[in-house]
Amino acid sequence: xxxxxxxxxxxxxxxxxxxxxxxFNAGRHASQLQGFxxxxxxxxxxxxFVMDALETSLTVAFTSALLASLFGTMAAVALQGIKGxxxxxxxxxxxxxxxxxxxxxGIATLIGLVTVFNQLNPLIAAIWPEGxxxxxxxxxxxxxxxxxxxxxxxxxxxxxxARLAGMDRALTEASSDLYAxxxxxxxxxxxxxxxxAILAGFLLSFTFxxxxxxxxxxxxxxxxTLPIYVFSSIRRGVxxxxxxxxxxxxxxSLIMLVxxxxxxxxxxxxxx
Amino acid sequence: MEIRGYIGDASPVxxxxxxxxxxxxxxxxxxxxxxxxxxxxxxxxxxxFLGPSGCGKTTALRILAGFEVPTEGEVLLDGEVVNDLxxxxxxxxxxxxQYALFPHMTVAQxxxxxLRQRRPRLPKAQIAEKVSKALDVVQLSGxxxxxxxxxxxxxQQRVALARAxxxxxxxxxxxxxxxxxxxxxxxxxxxxxxxxxxxxGITFVLVTHDQEEALSMxxxxxxxxxxxxxxxxxxxxxxxxxxxxxxxGFVGTSNFFDxxxxxxxxxxxxxxxxxxxxxxxxxxxxxxxxQEVCISVRPEQINxxxxxxxxxxxxxxxxxxxxxxxxxxxxxxxxxFLVLSPRQSEPDNGPFKAGDTLFASxxxxxxxxxxxx
Numbered sequence: 054x055x056x057x058x059x060x061x062x063x064x065x066x067x068x069x070x071x072x073x074x075x076x077f078n079a080g081r082h083a084s085q086l087q088g089f090x091x092x093x094x095x096x097x098x099x100x101x102f103v104m105d106a107l108e109t110s111l112t113v114a115f116t117s118a119l120l121a122s123l124f125g126t127m128a129a130v131a132l133q134g135i136k137g138x139x140x141x142x143x144x145x146x147x148x149x150x151x152x153x154x155x156x157x158x159g160i161a162t163l164i165g166l167v168t169v170f171n172q173l174n175p176l177i178a179a180i181w182p183e184g185x186x187x188x189x190x191x192x193x194x195x196x197x198x199x200x201x202x203x204x205x206x207x208x209x210x211x212x213x214x215a216r217l218a219g220m221d222r223a224l225t226e227a228s229s230d231l232y233a234x235x236x237x238x239x240x241x242x243x244x245x246x247x248x249x250a251i252l253a254g255f256l257l258s259f260t261f262x263x264x265x266x267x268x269x270x271x272x273x274x275x276x277x278t279l280p281i282y283v284f285s286s287i288r289r290g291v292x293x294x295x296x297x298x299x300x301x302x303x304x305x306s307l308i309m310l311v312x313x314x315x316x317x318x319x320x321x322x323x324x325x
Numbered sequence: 326m327e328i329r330g331y332i333g334d335a336s337p338v339x340x341x342x343x344x345x346x347x348x349x350x351x352x353x354x355x356x357x358x359x360x361x362x363x364x365x366x367x368x369x370x371x372x373x374f375l376g377p378s379g380c381g382k383t384t385a386l387r388i389l390a391g392f393e394v395p396t397e398g399e400v401l402l403d404g405e406v407v408n409d410l411x412x413x414x415x416x417x418x419x420x421x422x423q424y425a426l427f428p429h430m431t432v433a434q435x436x437x438x439x440l441r442q443r444r445p446r447l448p449k450a451q452i453a454e455k456v457s458k459a460l461d462v463v464q465l466s467g468x469x470x471x472x473x474x475x476x477x478x479x480x481q482q483r484v485a486l487a488r489a490x491x492x493x494x495x496x497x498x499x500x501x502x503x504x505x506x507x508x509x510x511x512x513x514x515x516x517x518x519x520x521x522x523x524x525x526g527i528t529f530v531l532v533t534h535d536q537e538e539a540l541s542m543x544x545x546x547x548x549x550x551x552x553x554x555x556x557x558x559x560x561x562x563x564x565x566x567x568x569x570x571x572x573x574g575f576v577g578t579s580n581f582f583d584x585x586x587x588x589x590x591x592x593x594x595x596x597x598x599x600x601x602x603x604x605x606x607x608x609x610x611x612x613x614x615x616q617e618v619c620i621s622v623r624p625e626q627i628n629x630x631x632x633x634x635x636x637x638x639x640x641x642x643x644x645x646x647x648x649x650x651x652x653x654x655x656x657x658x659x660x661x662f663l664v665l666s667p668r669q670s671e672p673d674n675g676p677f678k679a680g681d682t683l684f685a686s687x688x689x690x691x692x693x694x695x696x697x698x
Contacts, residue, residue, distance in 0.1 A: 223425035226392055229413045231439035231488065238413075241438075245429045 069303065076296035093297040103298065106282035110263055113194065113278060117201035118258035124202070125209025126251050130243070132210070133217055150207035159271030162200040166192065166272065192274030200272045201262045208261065209254035212317070216250035217243075253313035260309045264302065342404075343368040343528050344389060344496055349398035351384050351552075358384040360552040362398070366496070366530065371522050373531040373539040375575065376549035382532045385549070386498050389530060391415045402495060413442075418489035419498040423505060424481045426473040432484050433469035436460065439492040459487040462521070479510045486518075490525060499531045503538060515542055536576055540564070548572050566609050569696045573621045580627075580662040582620045583697060586612050594694050596620055600658045606692035619697045624651070624665035626691035629677060635686030640679050650676055654685060 076094070080087030097103050132143055170190040181187035224246070228238040266280035273281060283298055344366040351359040359381040366372055374382035387393045388400060391412035399406050407415060418439070426435050437456045440447055460466050463483035468476070473484060482502060489497055502518075503511045519542050522529045533539050539546050540560045548555045548563065548571075556568045560576075567573035570581055584598035589612070593605045596618060606620045628635075629652065638654040641661060650671070652664045664685060666676075677683060 221423070221425060223421045223423060224427060226412070227419070227421055227425040227427075228438070229411070230390060230392075230417075230419045231492070232413050232442040233438075234413055234442075237442060242427060 072296045073300045076300040093293040097297045106277045106279045110279040114259045114263040117198045117262045120202040121205035121258045122255040125206040129210045129213035147207045155267035159268040163271040196272045205258040212254040213250045216247045249316040253316040256309045256313040260306045341368045345401040347399040349395045352396040370544045371529045373543040373546045375539040380549040381552035386532045417496045418494040420485045422500045424485040432471045436487045459491040463487045579621045586616045605689040606694040607690045608694040617697050621693045624663040627664045627687045629683050635684040638685045640681045
């Protein structure tokens with residue numbers, strides 16, 4: 054049984070280890086170790102295509118994580134006050150949003166947005182004043198951020214709500230008993246108590262968005278995110294450069310995940 | 326009028342009425358948590374709601390605090406109906422059962438919380454001065470910058486108290502404040518709370534299931550059962566003149582004998598007990614012939630002796646309590662009951678022993694005829 058577990062973990066982590074190892078390969082080939090070097094990292098950082106893709110990815114990840122944290126927290130706080138079948142329905146929909154495969158979200162968002170855009174674009178053109186060029190809605194950064202925000206929001210709702218549920222109701226009552234308005238209570242008591250969870254939700258969302266390929270592939274339009282860049286260059290063969298990108302993404306993701314986990318744990322202890 | 330009608334005086338003896346419940350009921354779905362509560366609270370008094378869990382005492386407190394809106398009836402504060410006044414507008418403060426201190430604030434920040442909500446804002450220096458005075462009152466000077474979770478249970482409770490009294494509320498509500506403390510600390514805090522109440526002159530309303538706590542601290546006690554007020558009175562009134570078996574059993578201990586009223590002769594009533602014996606007792610309210618009642622005799626009212634007057638009993642068990650000795654005795658038809666004998670009433674040849682045959686007697690006026698609920 055233990056051997057079996059070890060095998061499973063080896064199977065999972067050896068390829069990742071290999072990628073990290075080969076990113077430091079001095080040689081050209083991805084299959085042959087020829088000494089230690091960090092030159093591929095230098096090459097990655099000076100590649101304008103990679104840098105462009107990275108910028109797109111960071112912008113999308115930051116914006117969608119920020120929006121998801123904001124709206125997710127608002128939804129979680131509002132859901133606290135709702136009971137009964139409506140609550141059950143919301144809970145179900147939120148879990149579904151997290152569980153739905155990325156490819157379904159990707160396709161659905163693509164079809165949905167394209168349909169809406171096709172309906173709206175002539176309308177906008179019709180009401181636009183003469184002489185100016187009417188803006189055209191199209192797939193791109195906006196649709197990418199929207200799609201990511203949508204499914205990340207569900208994630209933030211789940212994380213923040215777990216924290217809210219663990220919070221003693223007497224605390225908000227005490228605040229209101231001590232003359233704080235509902236807004237005052239939210240700002241002075243609820244928000245500081247759930248802030249670690251919001252931050253953790255933000256970091257997780259950032260990581261998920263940054264790493265996402267499937268949804269981005271469908272809705273990015275002409276934009277290229279880092280995962281999309283990696284995917285398209287892999288078709289021309291795996292280079293140590295790709296390994297270096299992969300390793301960097303892995304490192305950033307791991308740091309964020311660990312930070313989020315620490316935030317959730319530490320925050321949980323303090324409420325007790 | 327049956328005995329049940331006698332609830333006691335719902336209004337305080339003197340002083341100005343500061344808060345009032347008029348026919349207040351609270352329904353949660355199908356559950357009637359509080360039913361037709363009528364009560365006046367006098368300025369400066371110490372009132373307790375006493376009852377087992379689920380009797381509605383906490384609901385009553387939460388209605389006063391403004392956390393629950395009554396389904397029926399009116400809540401008055403200083404003569405004004407405040408049913409629709411939110412908790413954060415009510416000049417009332419609460420000490421919560423688990424204290425509900427804000428874990429992300431220091432002790433001083435917790436205590437000053439209420440003052441910081443005032444609009445227009447109070448000057449910082451004034452808040453700081455009041456906080457340090459409040460810390461002084463609860464004997465926590467110098468603890469300003471401590472984290473609340475670094476403090477012991479007793480200290481946390483003092484912080485919770487300071488956080489409430491600093492606002493000089495019209496009512497200070499205490500929700501089982503001693504429940505989380507150990508026995509010794511509880512005794513100390515009881516005395517401190519009483520002193521604090523006299524010193525500040527703030528009206529205290531306490532909720533507790535601990536009769537000893539209620540008896541030792543309160544000016545008046547409001548005994549509750551199933552969402553209703555069963556009896557209101559001073560601790561002594563409740564002890565000496567309980568209006569029902571429930572109150573007699575909840576406030577102090579008592580021996581109960583079930584029976585039916587057979588005859589009313591002057592101040593005393595004859596009761597035919599269900600085991601065939603006949604007994605006399607003093608009614609607390611009015612009773613009717615044939616009514617099902619019970620006779621309550623406090624253990625300390627019963628006299629044990631080797632003389633041959635009274636009921637013949639056999640000592641089953643003896644517990645030495647220091648100044649008192651508690652005997653569990655058994656009568657052929659009455660069954661077992663408790664007797665509490667003071668030390669000085671012991672016979673010259675030492676206390677009674679298990680197995681001794683003795684005679685138990687009491688004054689007819691010490692046997693109370695009570696409604697059997």
